[in-house]
Amino acid sequence: MKKYILIAIVLLTAISCEQFKQVAEIEEVTPISANVKISAAGISADTPLPSSYTVRFINYGENFEISKTTDASGNVSTSDLIPGVYTVTATGESAGGGFTYYFSGSLTNINILTGGQNFNIEVASSKAGALILKEIYFNGSTGYYFKDQFYEIYNNSEEVQYADGMGIGNILPTQASTATYNWEVPDGKPENYIYLASIWQVPGDGNDFPVKPGESIVIAQIAQNHTAIKPTSPVDLSGAEFETFIVNQSVNPDNPNAHNMILAFDKGVFGTQWLVTVFGGAYAIFMPDKEIDPNGWVKPQGKSDQAYPIPIDCVLDAVEIVNNATKINQKRMPTNLDAGATFTGATYNCNSVSRKIRETKADGRHIYMDTNNSSDDFQLNSVAMVRRNNPGVPSWNTWYKK
Amino acid sequence: MKKMKKYIIASVLALSTLFVAQAQGSKSTIYPTALELNQAKATWFNSNNAAGMILTPLSDFGTLSVGYDWKVGDYKLQQEGNLKTLDINTSGSRPLGKARVWGEFSYQNITQEDTKFNTLRLTLDPDMPYILADSRLSYFKKQTYNMTMKAATPVLWDLVAFGATANYYTKSGAKQIDPRCESFEYGIEVKPSAVFTFGDHSAGLTFMYKNAFDRYSPLNSNNQQDQPAFNLRGVGTFVDVVVGSFGGLGTYYYKTNRLGGALQYGYQGLNAKVLAEGYYTYQVIDVFHSPSKPRRMGSTIQHVAGGNLQTVLEGDSFTNKITLDGYMRSTDGIEYIQMIDATYEVQQWVTIAKFIRSKYDFTGLSLKYDLYKDSGAGYDWMAGIQGQYTDRLDTYILPESSFKAENVYGEIYGKKNFMVGNNSIVVGLSAGYNYNIAGEHIYNGPFPDSEVIRELYEKDLAILSANYYQFGINLKAIFPMGEKSTIYVAASCKYLRSDEELHNYSYGTDTEGKNFWWNLNPGPQLTPSSRTFANFSIGFTF
Numbered sequence: 025m026k027k028y029i030l031i032a033i034v035l036l037t038a039i040s041c042e043q044f045k046q047v048a049e050i051e052e053v054t055p056i057s058a059n060v061k062i063s064a065a066g067i068s069a070d071t072p073l074p075s076s077y078t079v080r081f082i083n084y085g086e087n088f089e090i091s092k093t094t095d096a097s098g099n100v101s102t103s104d105l106i107p108g109v110y111t112v113t114a115t116g117e118s119a120g121g122g123f124t125y126y127f128s129g130s131l132t133n134i135n136i137l138t139g140g141q142n143f144n145i146e147v148a149s150s151k152a153g154a155l156i157l158k159e160i161y162f163n164g165s166t167g168y169y170f171k172d173q174f175y176e177i178y179n180n181s182e183e184v185q186y187a188d189g190m191g192i193g194n195i196l197p198t199q200a201s202t203a204t205y206n207w208e209v210p211d212g213k214p215e216n217y218i219y220l221a222s223i224w225q226v227p228g229d230g231n232d233f234p235v236k237p238g239e240s241i242v243i244a245q246i247a248q249n250h251t252a253i254k255p256t257s258p259v260d261l262s263g264a265e266f267e268t269f270i271v272n273q274s275v276n277p278d279n280p281n282a283h284n285m286i287l288a289f290d291k292g293v294f295g296t297q298w299l300v301t302v303f304g305g306a307y308a309i310f311m312p313d314k315e316i317d318p319n320g321w322v323k324p325q326g327k328s329d330q331a332y333p334i335p336i337d338c339v340l341d342a343v344e345i346v347n348n349a350t351k352i353n354q355k356r357m358p359t360n361l362d363a364g365a366t367f368t369g370a371t372y373n374c375n376s377v378s379r380k381i382r383e384t385k386a387d388g389r390h391i392y393m394d395t396n397n398s399s400d401d402f403q404l405n406s407v408a409m410v411r412r413n414n415p416g417v418p419s420w421n422t423w424y425k426k
Numbered sequence: 427m428k429k430m431k432k433y434i435i436a437s438v439l440a441l442s443t444l445f446v447a448q449a450q451g452s453k454s455t456i457y458p459t460a461l462e463l464n465q466a467k468a469t470w471f472n473s474n475n476a477a478g479m480i481l482t483p484l485s486d487f488g489t490l491s492v493g494y495d496w497k498v499g500d501y502k503l504q505q506e507g508n509l510k511t512l513d514i515n516t517s518g519s520r521p522l523g524k525a526r527v528w529g530e531f532s533y534q535n536i537t538q539e540d541t542k543f544n545t546l547r548l549t550l551d552p553d554m555p556y557i558l559a560d561s562r563l564s565y566f567k568k569q570t571y572n573m574t575m576k577a578a579t580p581v582l583w584d585l586v587a588f589g590a591t592a593n594y595y596t597k598s599g600a601k602q603i604d605p606r607c608e609s610f611e612y613g614i615e616v617k618p619s620a621v622f623t624f625g626d627h628s629a630g631l632t633f634m635y636k637n638a639f640d641r642y643s644p645l646n647s648n649n650q651q652d653q654p655a656f657n658l659r660g661v662g663t664f665v666d667v668v669v670g671s672f673g674g675l676g677t678y679y680y681k682t683n684r685l686g687g688a689l690q691y692g693y694q695g696l697n698a699k700v701l702a703e704g705y706y707t708y709q710v711i712d713v714f715h716s717p718s719k720p721r722r723m724g725s726t727i728q729h730v731a732g733g734n735l736q737t738v739l740e741g742d743s744f745t746n747k748i749t750l751d752g753y754m755r756s757t758d759g760i761e762y763i764q765m766i767d768a769t770y771e772v773q774q775w776v777t778i779a780k781f782i783r784s785k786y787d788f789t790g791l792s793l794k795y796d797l798y799k800d801s802g803a804g805y806d807w808m809a810g811i812q813g814q815y816t817d818r819l820d821t822y823i824l825p826e827s828s829f830k831a832e833n834v835y836g837e838i839y840g841k842k843n844f845m846v847g848n849n850s851i852v853v854g855l856s857a858g859y860n861y862n863i864a865g866e867h868i869y870n871g872p873f874p875d876s877e878v879i880r881e882l883y884e885k886d887l888a889i890l891s892a893n894y895y896q897f898g899i900n901l902k903a904i905f906p907m908g909e910k911s912t913i914y915v916a917a918s919c920k921y922l923r924s925d926e927e928l929h930n931y932s933y934g935t936d937t938e939g940k941n942f943w944w945n946l947n948p949g950p951q952l953t954p955s956s957r958t959f960a961n962f963s964i965g966f967t968f
Contacts, residue, residue: 348668
């Protein structure tokens with residue numbers, strides 16, 4: 025008995041000592057400095073550069089953010105940082121030739137733990153996004169109803185865009201989580217791709233589905249009047265331009281008016297409909313640079329998941345949706361496509377996310393925010409709405425009833 | 427848990443048997459008032475040194491009581507709520523051969539209503555900043571089991587006695603409104619000790635060790651509705667989190683280890699006893715989240731240093747006791763910077779840096795004087811006065827914020843023992859006043875207009891910085907049963923009311939609109955609030 029007591033005392037003391045050792049000699053936190061240099065080396069000489077950039081040091085773990093403006097040379101310093109893990113974003117804007125140009129670049133999850141570190145951010149430019157994801161309704165309605173999911177895509181530019189061939193899909197992991205995927209791609213540069221669990225493509229030969237400035241198209245999971253099917257659903261999708269109809273099934277009816285999307289890659293589609301998680305997927309729309317090969321999938325190291333790699337250069341727009349505020353630092357979408365994330369924080373309550381209006385033109389056409397940061401660009405809506413803010417409807421949609 | 431309850435029941439039965447057995451050997455009636463006076467005189471019993479219990483022993487006794495407590499009213503901290511407690515307690519002291527033993531067991535069934543900003547914890551600790559909180563008005567159901575024993579050997583070789591104190595507690599409970607939680611807290615503390623005697627003088631030393639483990643599993647009953655919550659980090663800073671059925675929070679667990687020591691000096695003359703004690707403890711609590719992929723939420727390092735001086739002077743018919751206590755507690759709040767190591771084989775949270783981010787300092791001083799008029803039933807009457815000073819200062823280092831509450835409190839009290847035949851009726855009165863010296867909360871962190879600031883810190887500051895008065899009355903009717911046992915019925919009530927000098931608050935932003943300040947200024951009163959404490963109990967001594 026004495027032996028056991030002695031062993032217990034020794035063990036407990038050892039455990040205590042280990043715990044005490046781990047917290048020994050920890051210093052008090054002090055503010056630290058950091059320097060950022062913006063580089064626009066990769067931008068065409070024809071593109072007018074902004075006079076300055078806004079640099080944001082965001083520590084998601086602490087709800088802490090400092091925003092600074094660079095000087096004309098693109099340099100900025102701050103001395104007020106709390107040591108931590110930061111996402112540093114740089115954004116700018118310029119105008120020229122009748123176009124608005126957006127500049128953005130970022131560094132994600134960088135450790136700023138000691139003072140005086142220097143960081144370079146390479147910014148890329150883009151004309152104001154043409155086709156953008158305007159509203160996404162993913163979290164379903166009361167009674168576990170999820171067949172009313174839809175995606176509204178809007179022409180935010182000054183020119184007619186053609187939706188023919190445009191792809192839409194959600195990337196892996198399906199949900200934001202601490203699980204990480206180390207993708208193995210043939211060229212050995214996994215950072216140059218996003219990895220889609222499924223790909224739906226708009227049919228057409230290149231000019232069948234024009235979308236004029238200020239018009240939007242709706243891709244419905246099932247293009248039916250869901251308010252009639254499920255009274256708790258807030259949306260009538262019978263006027264949707266497209267639906268992700270699964271052939272060879274009879275559970276869900278086919279709307280003869282809506283064009284059926286082409287299921288080009290189907291590793292992430294199961295059952296009788298294209299159901300993306302009601303907790304929030306990470307979506308992208310893109311114009312593929314080559315035909316989608318159904319067998320062109322890749323796998324992450326040590327996992328059996330299969331996904332299709334799409335080059336980041338092909339992406340038109342991307343939106344990260346996470347479950348809730350706690351998941352922002354577990355985002356999946358590369359930060360050069362979306363530096364932030366949006367969320368509804370609940371499921372099956374008819375909430376949706378949609379872009380905020382940036383400006384309204386004299387003719388009433390809205391220009392939506394598209395800074396490649398969903399945390400800033402998106403708002404939470406208590407009730408999803410098809411064609412919020414009255415966008416135009418393509419003339420070829422003859423079945424939509426206003 | 428079932429196994430543990432068996433042990434508890436067995437212990438209670440053993441304890442009862444012990445008392446019944448020892449009851450055979452004594453003939454005088456054990457009045458509760460006598461036990462009260464006996465405990466006041468047992469200076470070593472009131473110290474951290476159990477070995478010294480052999481020098482100033484308690485008398486032989488056993489007690490068993492069942493009581494019900496109410497603590498209700500608006501004068502309460504937000505996390506505190508209104509409490510209704512069923513309390514069962516048994517204790518006793520007796521010789522065991524030449525040694526001396528004392529033991530106590532208590533069970534409490536607690537309903538805690540109208541509580542906010544605590545989703546997890548069964549035991550509130552102002553020095554533990556890392557807790558999950560939510561702003562919904564909720565209530566807890568709790569059960570606690572607490573066992574303590576002290577044992578002391580006889581003085582060996584006319585020089586030294588050895589002893590030990592052991593305490594084991596277990597608490598379980600659940601928050602009853604989403605976001606709800608299943609909570610468990612366990613702890614064990616041992617204090618081996620020795621005392622050396624040199625005539626009237628004695629010196630003692632004590633080693634202290636505590637180990638505790640707390641586990642909390644937040645969850646929602648309605649899995650369609652995630653619940654917003656806050657991971658508090660101290661002095662008003664927090665991070666938004668969500669308790670949800672999927673993608674929400676996992677289990678929290680707290681691991682505690684404490685080491686310490688104490689030194690005592692005692693003098694025991696013919697009519698005087700003096701005991702001085704100094705003690706120090708060092709404690710570390712680590713808070714983790716999600717056991718399958720542990721993530722550190724924070725740690726606290728706590729240093730406690732204190733001392734007390736007990737002086738008992740016994741005359742022919744009076745006993746005087748003076749007690750002086752001093753206490754300093756300093757706690758550092760450590761936060762960890764962690765990243766997921768995405769390496770396929772690893773995939774775990776890795777600490778890349780850690781800093782002391784907050785500090786919690788508390789100083790307490792108290793002086794108490796009790797005068798007893800001795801009688802055969804313990805005391806004929808007693809009167810006392812006490813003064814108390816407390817100073818709490820919490821500091822968040824970066825962004826700099828602070829919370830301060832400094833108070834002095836004074837109280838007078840007394841009891842009269844009316845003997846009617848062998849029956850005894852004890853009537854007591856008390857009156858106290860708290861004066862607030864300072865109270866302030868300055869906040870420069872994110873979200874200065876959040877519920878955490880407005881509903882938790884603002885309202886807690888109003889409570890902790892209020893002047894208040896309180897009055898109490900207590901009654902105890904004691905009826906002897908047989909040769910030495912008694913049965914008693916007791917009731918007490920205390921009423922507290924904050925007076926008219928509560929403070930108000932003002933706040934604003936600096937010229938850049940970034941740094942938010944908020945502090946306390948004297949001004950028009952907030953709504954005065956009150957609190958009522960009531961107790962009814964029935965018990966036995968034997």
